[in-house]
Each structure stands twice: as structure tokens, then as C-alpha cells.
Amino acid sequence: MPISPPRPRPLPLNALRAFEAAARLEGFAAAAEEIGVTPGAISAHVKQLEQALGAPLFVRTARGVSLTALALKVLPDLTRGFDALAAASRTLQSDAAPQVVQVVALPSVAQLWLSPRLPGLRQAAPEIEISVTAMEAPPDLKRAPYDLYLFFGDGPGEPLAPDVIFPVCAPGLASKLKRPADLANLPCLSDSSWSGDWEAWATEAMPGQRFAPRGPVFSLYALAVEEAVNGAGVLIGHEALVAPLLASGRLVAPFDIKVRLQRQLSLWSPRPIREGSTVDRVARWLRQGSAGLL
Template sequence: MAVSPPPARSLPLTALRAFEAAARLGGFSAAAQELGVTPGAVSAQIKALEEALQAPLFDRRPKQVTLTALGARVLPGFTEAFDQLNAATRRLRAEAQPSTVHIATLPAIAQFWLSPRLPGLRAAMPEMAVSVTATEAPPNLKRTPYDLCLFYGGGLGTAIEQDVIFPVCAPAMARQLRTPADLQYVPCLSDAVWAQDWEHWLQAACPGETLHLRGPEFSLYSLAVEEAVNGAGVLIGHQALVAPLLGSGKLVAPFAERASLPRDLRLWSLRPSGPRSPAARVARWLAENSQETR
């Protein structure tokens, strides 16, 4: 009687994915962020993989991990394989949901720039379903399900608008401000994402002057904007984001001085698509209606 040998045990896909991400990104924390798990989970998955292989893939040091020679040799093959797997997954998703477009963008851009335009987009393309994910950094489009990215900076895709900044505040507070020097006597709001905004504007508007500004910092730009509307202080506004609030009169610009940062609000995709694809149509509509809420 023929005896069938037991099948060889395959290595777990989740552990292989954790290894590839950690190796490509240079650490367990970065891999965890990309995979949406904890660093401890990534560490445990890689440890289990090493035990199954009976060979180390990383050299572990305090606050640092580096690839072993074995890990470095096999990484390119796994990166290529997971790129192909993710490309196939994206194609499957696109075929299954041909009228759905997924957009990744900064929280502030999602709230102040993109959200006011979504009603017009739905009216123009009622057959289209647009989902929006707010994230603090552009995602790796090879490893995520997003079709479009909308962020400041970089040289990809379509430039929507240059990033122009200037102080904004509620009308009542603006009456206390005649020159930039008056900013020293009112709260100057800032946010953690664009912590250098005040410095950039002061260099352009008041070269050679030293002003001592004070005020609270917020973890989200949207919170800082709301507090500026509420009269809590003066905030550096990004033109593309605060234009509707300026148009409604909820915020005003107390000074004429503007500073142009060396970056644009840009819309892009890394995936090739024809001009009639859902992502291309949505991107074209957003570019053509970038000034709609002004």
C-alpha cells in the first residue's frame, strides 16, 4: 500500500508579510503602522517565523533591528511577491466595485477642502461612490487600497494650488491688530502638524524683526481652526483650507502679508488608469473644481 507523506507545513502568510514590511521599512514600529497592528504583534509574528525556520532574520539591538545576511538575501523576492499580490488584490477590488474610488488625504484637507466639494462631485457623478480616509502621511499605494492621494508636497500628479499661508482670526480679534507686532499681545494658535507655520510667515512678513509669540498648540489643525473661529486667538491659515471660512466672514485676514511655501496641494495616483477610469474621472473633476468653494 502506498503511503502518502504528510504535506510540508507552509509558513504563515501574516508572518511573512510582517517580515517583509519590517525589513523594507527598517523597523517593527513602521511595519506595525503600515499593517495596522501593534509593534508587539509584528515582533511576535517574526519571532514565530524565525522559530519555524530555525534561523534568525533580524539582529536585535536596543531600539534597533537590522537584517541578518539571510534576511537581506530573501527580502527582494518577498517584496516583489507582495507587490504582485497587492496589485492583484487591487484589480480584484476594482473589478468587483468598478464605480468606487478611495481617497487618502490629511484630516485638515478632508474636512476643509475635500468635504465641501463632495456634494458637487456626487451631483456630477451620481453613479460614483467616493470614500475618504484621513491619514497624517501619504500611504504607500503599492500596499494600500487607495486610488487617489491628496496631500501637500511632493512632485507627483496634479498641482491643485500652491500652499500660501497668512494669519487668520475672528473679526472681533482682528480689531485688536494693526501691525504684525500686535501679535505679541494676543494668543497665537498653532498645531503639531504644521508647527513651523508662524516662523515661515514671520520670516516673509517681518524680516529682521524678533517677535515673541505665545499661545496653545493643538494636535489637529481642525481644532485650531475651530478655536480661531471661536475667537480664542490668531492662527496661520492655509489659503486652500480657510478660503470658505474667509468667504463666509467667520474668519478674516488682519494683515495683507502672505508667505508662499515651496509646495503645492497635489492630487495623484501611482496606478496606471485610462482617462475614463473612475479614479481618473474623479481626479479630473476635483482639479477642475478646485476653486469652487471660493
Template sequence: MGNQMAVLPPRPKGPPMTALRAFEAAARLGGFARAADELCVTPGAVAQQIKTLEDWCGAALFERRAQGVVLSRVGARVLPELSAAFDAMGGAVGALREAAAPGRLHVAALPAIAQLWLSPRLPAIRAALPDVEISVTAMEQPPNMAREPFDLTVFYGAGDGTRIEKDEIFPVCAPQVAAQLRDVGDLAGVACLSDAVWDRDWETWLAAAGTCAGVKGPVYSLYALAVEEAVHGAGVLMGHGALVARHLESGALVAPFETRAVLPRWLELGKKGGKASPPLQALLRLLAGESGL
């Protein structure tokens, strides 16, 4: 009788990684919509992935209620281990990326910061760090540093990272527009430019200036575009100190009033936990102003 190959029984299939990731994000963030934002998919796609996982394990991971979803007992039990596992995997991927390309750094920044604060500094940074390749991704929300392939973030925050400067706001405009403004009341006669996200800026500054007068004017979804419009004389923009500093230094913009409102946040640099690589340490020093960039 000849040799016979043993018949291997089929192995049970594990759950899809995408389903595990969708569940972990929804459970950690407290909802399908927030998970969808983080994963760059639709809430419906998150719901479908979670249903796939529930079908696989035979248990409900969320309780569906009129006001939304809440974790079930089973979901709450497995969340800490899943979160730790994804964090560990993110760390391993980061270590692999650093080992494979130690001179390559990935930076995530708020679009306005990327365009108006970071971009003008990049030529000097490249000259100071010729062996370091720096990529910049503009995004509206800070990434999850434990999971996503970024080495550094530049956003406005509570000051938990490396603080660059407080966020101060004040009106700025082209010199020819400033010539029309004698006091705050004159703002009623000019266009007051607003950013779609920072839509409370004018209200905040007017309160600091001691007036409840209203202002009106166009709204922009890109702050950098609003800055350019202000430079070209389109009206008065609520400037964020760090973002309009170079325009003020060049004289393209001026601040017609002395009042400044200090917001409860900082322009700050963020990085992963642990010791930074030598290229990242060098970049941090440059951006923190130690070289006078």
C-alpha cells in the first residue's frame, strides 16, 4: 500500500481585519460616524463591517438604541485587548518603516499651518538636513499617532506637545484697507473675511475689544485663500498670529487695532511616545525655533 498524504482538516477562518478595525474604532470613539471619519469610509461601511464581525462571533458587540449605539458587555470586554493589539501593530509598522528608511520623515499638519507656517520653513530645513526626506500631509484632524504612519504633527492643541506659541487672533488687512479704519466701529463699512471652521473668531475678538457690534463678509473654506484675499485688499481678516506673521513682517498685511484675543490653545508639535530618531530630533529642534528659522 503506497504512502498516503494525510488529509488536513480545513482551518476555521478568523474574522476579517477590516471588521476588527471598524469595531475597535467605533468602540473606542463611541460611534459609527466618528469611526468612519477616522477610517475614511462611510458610517454605513462601518456598520456593515461590524455586522460581519457579529455574525462571525455570534454575539452582539453593540446595543442599538434610539439615540445611537453603546457597547455590549461582550464588546466592552474585548475592546482593551483589541486596542492594545492595534497599537502594538502600529508601533511595529513604524519600527519597520524607520529601519527601512531612517532618513524619511512624514509630517501631518492642519492645512492652514502646512501652507502658511510650515511651507515657508521647508527650504531652510532641507538645507539644514540634506539627507532627510520630509513628506507633508495636510489634514483637518490630528492623526492617531499610535496607528498611522506619521512621525510628527503640527496642529493647534491644548499644549500637550512641544509648544511653539499661543494662538492669538486680531484683525489684519492690506495697508490701503487699514487707511479706512479709525476705530472698531469702522469695520461695519468694510468686508470682514471669515474662515468656515474658525467661525467664532470675529465674535471672540469683538468681545475682547469690548463691543458687541456685528460684522459681515465672505466665508472661506481655506484659511490660506482668505489670507491671500486680505493681501489683495478684499477686506479685513481675523489673523492668527503664527499664520500671518510673515505677511506682517513683509508689510503685505498690517494690524489696524491693538487689541488681541488669546485663545486657549497652542500651535504645537506632536510625536509618538518613546525616544525620537536622530533625524526627527533634528527636525523638532529646527521647528521649535532653536535655529531661528
């Protein structure tokens, strides 16, 4: 009678994933954000793995955690393995649903730049399904299941539009602004993600003058734009995002001074785009929609 010896139990995959992310990103909070769980869940997974191994992976002190020699030894292999798994998963998703395109974008870009272009894309290619995820920063290129990225920055990607900034406001407020110094008499709206916009513009528009904008701060740029349209104050407009509102007259630019920043609105993909693919068609559409902005 054949004998079937018991097989060794494999290490829990979720625990390995949690450990790899925490070790690579040098923190449980960063790993939790990448994976989409709580820091407590990451800590529990790591403890589960350490118990299964019978050896520590992190040295815990009052100042934080650091990797043990064992953890440092296996981390490169685990990272390569999870990167390969992520790539295979993306291939499976892409081949199983070739008409679905996953786009990740800055929230303001998703709302003010991408969303107005989607109806035209659906009309031109109704068979293509666009899924949009809004994130404050680009996710890890190797791990995230997205086909196209749309973010402002000075890093990778194909430039779609420069980041040109200048004050904008509702037409009713424009009459109160004859010169930049008049901004001191009106609320100046700000966005917490782009906190340096007013300073960057004022440095060129009011050289040698001290200017401290006073007014409410918003965590969402699209909300700040809506409040500017409502007449709540003056906002630094990003030309690529407020162009339709300027064209319609809902917002106006009270001054002629514009400042072009180093960053730009860029489009990129975490992997080569196959010519003629659905992702390629969407990317081409977005490029055409940006013609004349560079």
C-alpha cells in the first residue's frame, strides 16, 4: 500500500505579501496604503509569518522597525516574485477583457480634464469600457492593475499639456481686480495639494512684494474650482483644468500674467502599449484631445 507523507504547509501568501511590502516600503503604514488594508492588518500578517517561521523578520524598537539579516536576504527574491505575479495578473486581466481600459488619475485631472472627454470617447468607441480610479499620487508601476496613468509631474510619461497657472475668478469679482495688489482685498482660495501655487505666481507677478493669500483651503481642487465659479473668491487656475470654464465665461482671468511651471500633465503606461490595442486607441484619443495645449 503506497504511503502518502504529509506535505509541508506553505507559508501564507497574504502574510508574505504584507511582509514584502512593509520591508520594501520601510513601514507598515506605507504597506497598508499600497495593499489597501490597515496598518494593524499588516502587523498581524507579519506576526503570523514570523510565528510560522519561528524567526523574527523585523527588529522592533521605540524608534520603529528595521529588517533582520534573514529579511534582508529574502526580500529581493520576494520582490521579484511578486512583481512577476503582478505582471502575469495584468496579462490575464488584459487578455480576458481586452475592451476594458483601467485609468488612474489625479482627482482633479479625473474630474476636470478626463471626465469631459469620456462622452466623446464613448460615442466614438462604444465597445470600449473605461474604468477610472482617482488617487493623489501614482501607485507603484509594477504592482498596480492600471493601463494608463494621468498625473501632473516632471517624471516619466508623454506630455499632454504644460502646467500653466494664473488667478481665475467669477466675472462678478473681476471688476474689483485692477492690479495684482488688489488680491489682498478678496478671499484667495487654495488647494492643499498645490499649496505653493499662489507663491509661485506672486513671485513673478509681484516681484519684491510680500503677498500672503487669505482664504479657505480645500482638500479637493475640483471643489475649489466650483467655489470660484460660485464667486467665493479668487483661485489659482491650472490652464489645462479650467480651460472649458474660461471658454464658457463661467470663470475669467483678471490678469494677463501667467506662470509656466516645470511640471506637466503626462500620460504613461506601466508596460509597452501594443499598437492597435484597446489601450493604444484610448491613449491616442487622449493625445488628440490635448492637441494645441503644448
